[in-house]
Every structure is written in C-alpha cells, then in structure tokens.
Amino acid sequence: MTAIDALIVNRQVKLKPGDTIGILGGGQLGRMLAMAAARLGLRCQVFSPDPDSPAFDVVLNAACAEYADVEALELFANDVDVITYEFENVPAAAALILAARRPVLPNRKILETTQDRLAEKDFVKRLGIGTADYADVSSPATLRAAISRIGLPAVIKTRRFGYDGKGQAMIREGDNTDHIWEELGTKSAILEAFIPFEREISVIAARSASGEVECFDVTENEHRDHILKISRAPAAISDALAAQARDVAGKIATALDYVGVLAVEMFVLVDDTGPKILVNEIAPRVHNSGHWTLDGASISQFEQHIRAIAGWPLGKPVRHGPVTMTNLIGDEILEYEQWLTVPGATVHLYGKGPPRPGRKMGHVTLVEGKRAKTS
Ligand SMILES: Nc1ncnc2c1ncn2[C@@H]1O[C@H](COP(=O)(O)OP(=O)(O)O)[C@@H](O)[C@H]1O
Ligand SMILES: [Mg+2]
Known part of the structure; x- marks a missing residue:
C-alpha cells in the first residue's frame, strides 16, 4: 500500500x-x-x-x-x-x-485510465476486447510511423480532454500530416484506424459495491456533427450481438472494480466473418445515450448510479417499449413549445442560459405504445 x-x-x-x-x-x-x-x-x-x-x-x-x-x-x-x-x-x-x-465513487483511480485515451485503449486491449488499431503519437515523425503501420484513413485524437468530436481530426490519403499535427496542438495523441462501422451502439452498465452488474438494453446512437443527436433502444442488432455487447461492458466494469454507472461506446463492424464489436471509449459516468432510461424504463441510469454509490441494491430495469431519445442542441431548444404538444413525448429542458451552437440544451423521449389517450 x-x-x-x-x-x-x-x-x-x-x-x-x-x-x-x-x-x-x-x-x-x-x-x-x-x-x-x-x-x-x-x-x-x-x-x-x-x-x-x-x-x-x-x-x-x-x-x-x-x-x-x-x-x-x-x-x-x-x-x-x-x-x-x-x-x-x-x-x-x-x-x-x-x-x-x-x-x-467511482474510485478516483478509474479516472487515470479513462482520462487518457491511450491508457484506456491499452486497458481494453489487455482484457482481450477488440478496439480499432491504434498507436501512441507524440511528434510529426511518430505520426508518420503510425500511419505507415495503421494505414489511412485514420483518426487522430488528443489523449486528453476530447469530447463531442473536439480534439480529433480525420487523416486521409494525400493530407499534409505535419499540418494536421500542428493544428491538433498537442504533444500526446493517439492515431486510430478509421472504422467503417455499420452502426454505433453503447451499453450503460451499473455495478454495485458487492460486484453485481446490471446493464440496460443496448442503445443505438446517431451522431450529427460529432454530437449525439438520436439514441434508440433497443439497438437493431441480433440478440447474440447484444448479449456480447453487454458482456463487454460488464467485463470492463468488473475489471475496473467500478461502483456506479458507466457507459461503453462501441462500433459494430461487419466483415467477412460477420458482425463484431469494437470498443470506442469508456465514460466513467452517466451518459447522454442513457437518457432514454428516464422515461423509457422502470429505473433510470441516474437512479442506478445513485443506488450503486449509496450502497443500495441495484434496480432490475424493465424497458417500457421501443424508445427514441432526441437531443435538443443549440437553437433547437427554441422549438420546445412544439415538442410539448407532441403526443406521448416527454420533454426535458436543462435550464441552461443562451443556446450556443453545439450546446446540449434539452432532450425529448418518445416511447412507442405510450401514445394511447390517458385522460
Ligand atoms: N476510429 C474511428 N473510426 C470511425 N469513426 C470514429 C472513430 N473514432 C471516432 N469516430 C467517430 O467520432 C465520434 C466521436 O469520437 P469519440 O472517440 O467517441 O470521441 P468523443 O465522443 O470523446 O468526442 C464517434 O462517436 C464516431 O462517430
Ligand atoms: Mg464518444
């Protein structure tokens, strides 16, 4: 010790x-x-x-x-x-x-792994879980070496502080890599092979102090301008692949000795051998792709997190039906009155100040089968 x-x-x-x-x-x-x-x-x-x-x-x-x-x-x-x-x-x-x-809770040591994309990828790889091929990059020369190993197209990302697509850039054949490196403005980055994914999914998992794991149904995520726009649950994938995705999230939570809710973002890649799952990133917290659980399930990701850190039993969430969650980003929040009139919609406004482009201002959930008249 x-x-x-x-x-x-x-x-x-x-x-x-x-x-x-x-x-x-x-x-x-x-x-x-x-x-x-x-x-x-x-x-x-x-x-x-x-x-x-x-x-x-x-x-x-x-x-x-x-x-x-x-x-x-x-x-x-x-x-x-x-x-x-x-x-x-x-x-x-x-x-x-x-x-x-x-x-x-979760333990502060988990932050050391998840704050650094390189440490995070190394950790996932050590568990025997697939990721995009990646390489540590710290200079124009190491970037060139990484490209010759991984190939193009590829994505370069700062190791720290990236979110909503910030701190990353695509590199394509013929690009000036010295210029891209300069623009990124960092000394520590990783290069990842570009994954031509079929879809992006995420798993919201909760783990209690006693080691019990509960995963929500796998969510399918659609990004616009690198920002999450729509999440759908359940994801349109086979039961076997969904079970595999939940298994990956549970393995990660257990290996981190995690207490609370975490989200694992994944790519579904279809190749000659069929569909497979690659882990993109881990968020050691509740996650935007789990917002549907507030209205679409008997227990939300937020409640699961509170239960876990309180030392209470985790809930066994039941989904109420197929759910769609739409983020209200920037000026889209100005349409909140229209959303309020959509039958079956649950509107969440975050009470933020002025809408700025790319700022998450609220979200709307729609649960199918909940449109019957109740009054
Ligand atoms: N290696 C990759 N191949 C293909 N698309 C990628 C890759 N890495 C990231 N992306 C795309 O960019 C989005 C944001 O990247 P991500 O690594 O999740 O960073 P953050 O969410 O922290 O901004 C992903 O959801 C995905 O759509
Ligand atoms: Mg992400």
Whole structure:
C-alpha cells in the first residue's frame, strides 16, 4: 500500500434516506442525478466552478468554487456522506483531497485510465476486447510511423480532454500530416484506424459495491456533427450481438472494480466473418445515450448510479417499449413549445442560459405504445 492509499477513506458506503451525496460538476448530468436522488429521499450538494450550473437549480446547497480551491473542497467534503462526479476530467489533485475525507465513487483511480485515451485503449486491449488499431503519437515523425503501420484513413485524437468530436481530426490519403499535427496542438495523441462501422451502439452498465452488474438494453446512437443527436433502444442488432455487447461492458466494469454507472461506446463492424464489436471509449459516468432510461424504463441510469454509490441494491430495469431519445442542441431548444404538444413525448429542458451552437440544451423521449389517450 502506498502512503497515498493509506490516506484514502475506503469504508463501505451505506447511505440512509436523508443522507447527502456530493456531486462534482454542475451540468445537466449532475442535475438529473440530483433529481433521481431526491426521489429516493437523498439530498445532494453540487460543486462546480460555473455560477450558471444547471444543477445548482435543483439542490439546496451548492459550492461554487474552482477545483483547485483546497479549502472549498474540504468544506464540501465535510458536508457530504459520499462523493461522485458527472464528468471524467475531475483533476487528480481534487479527487485526492476529497478521497482523503470521504469515499469517492467511482474510485478516483478509474479516472487515470479513462482520462487518457491511450491508457484506456491499452486497458481494453489487455482484457482481450477488440478496439480499432491504434498507436501512441507524440511528434510529426511518430505520426508518420503510425500511419505507415495503421494505414489511412485514420483518426487522430488528443489523449486528453476530447469530447463531442473536439480534439480529433480525420487523416486521409494525400493530407499534409505535419499540418494536421500542428493544428491538433498537442504533444500526446493517439492515431486510430478509421472504422467503417455499420452502426454505433453503447451499453450503460451499473455495478454495485458487492460486484453485481446490471446493464440496460443496448442503445443505438446517431451522431450529427460529432454530437449525439438520436439514441434508440433497443439497438437493431441480433440478440447474440447484444448479449456480447453487454458482456463487454460488464467485463470492463468488473475489471475496473467500478461502483456506479458507466457507459461503453462501441462500433459494430461487419466483415467477412460477420458482425463484431469494437470498443470506442469508456465514460466513467452517466451518459447522454442513457437518457432514454428516464422515461423509457422502470429505473433510470441516474437512479442506478445513485443506488450503486449509496450502497443500495441495484434496480432490475424493465424497458417500457421501443424508445427514441432526441437531443435538443443549440437553437433547437427554441422549438420546445412544439415538442410539448407532441403526443406521448416527454420533454426535458436543462435550464441552461443562451443556446450556443453545439450546446446540449434539452432532450425529448418518445416511447412507442405510450401514445394511447390517458385522460
Ligand atoms: N476510429 C474511428 N473510426 C470511425 N469513426 C470514429 C472513430 N473514432 C471516432 N469516430 C467517430 O467520432 C465520434 C466521436 O469520437 P469519440 O472517440 O467517441 O470521441 P468523443 O465522443 O470523446 O468526442 C464517434 O462517436 C464516431 O462517430
Ligand atoms: Mg464518444
């Protein structure tokens, strides 16, 4: 055991109604986590540096401070019974300060793997799970070497801080790779073979402290401008492939000794031998492709996460029917009144400020078979 590990509060968490969960991050995911906790009689306190955090609106106590503010982190930790997060880029130093005072779930060590695309891919590969071919790239010369091994087209991605397609670029035959490297503006990246996938899917998995795993039905995801636009559950894949996808997510959760909800994004690639699954990335948190579970299943991903970190039994979610979730991005939020009139639609508005292009402002869920008149 290292000196740091000796400092970590590792006690088993078992919350009671009325106890308080600390959430790092104040976006829509934190907001929906707090709302799910409230239904179970649990309180939340949100820590976020952004005064306009949508999660602040739904909790009594908010801490608005920087993640480097040690005193604010300590006060926050002292006020809560367990700490979780809604985004994967929690600074390591902040996670350590908090973990010395309260249990942090999922474990902060998981962040080291999932914050770095190279460490994440190495981890998945070690489990014997397929990914796109990839290579570590740190200079124009290593990029050229990686291209000669992996071939083109390929995708170059910064190892850290990428989201919604930011921090990545396609490289095609004839492109000026020195120029692409310069534009990427980093010293650490990975090159991935471009996967001509048939479809993109994801699995939202929950794992409890006792090691029980529950996966939601596999979701199929459609991106527009690299941003998730539509999720459908169940994915239009065979039962065998769906079972394989859930198995991959469960294996990853177990290997990470994960407690909480995680999402695994995957490609379905069809080649001569038939369809196969390649893991694209792991999100150590609730995920946009699981928003359909709020209205489309008996238990949502948010509730599953709260149950897991509270030390409560996981739910056995039942899907209510085929579900479609549509993100309202940027100006699309201005049409919310039209969505409110769509029969069977459930509208979620995140209460964010002005719509900016590419900003996720809300979503709408439609469950088939729920369109019958109820009044
Ligand atoms: N190797 C690849 N082959 C084909 N498409 C890819 C590849 N990597 C990423 N993409 C596309 O870009 C999207 C975003 O990439 P991803 O690695 O998930 O980054 P992030 O979601 O963090 O921006 C993916 O959902 C997929 O549509
Ligand atoms: Mg992604």
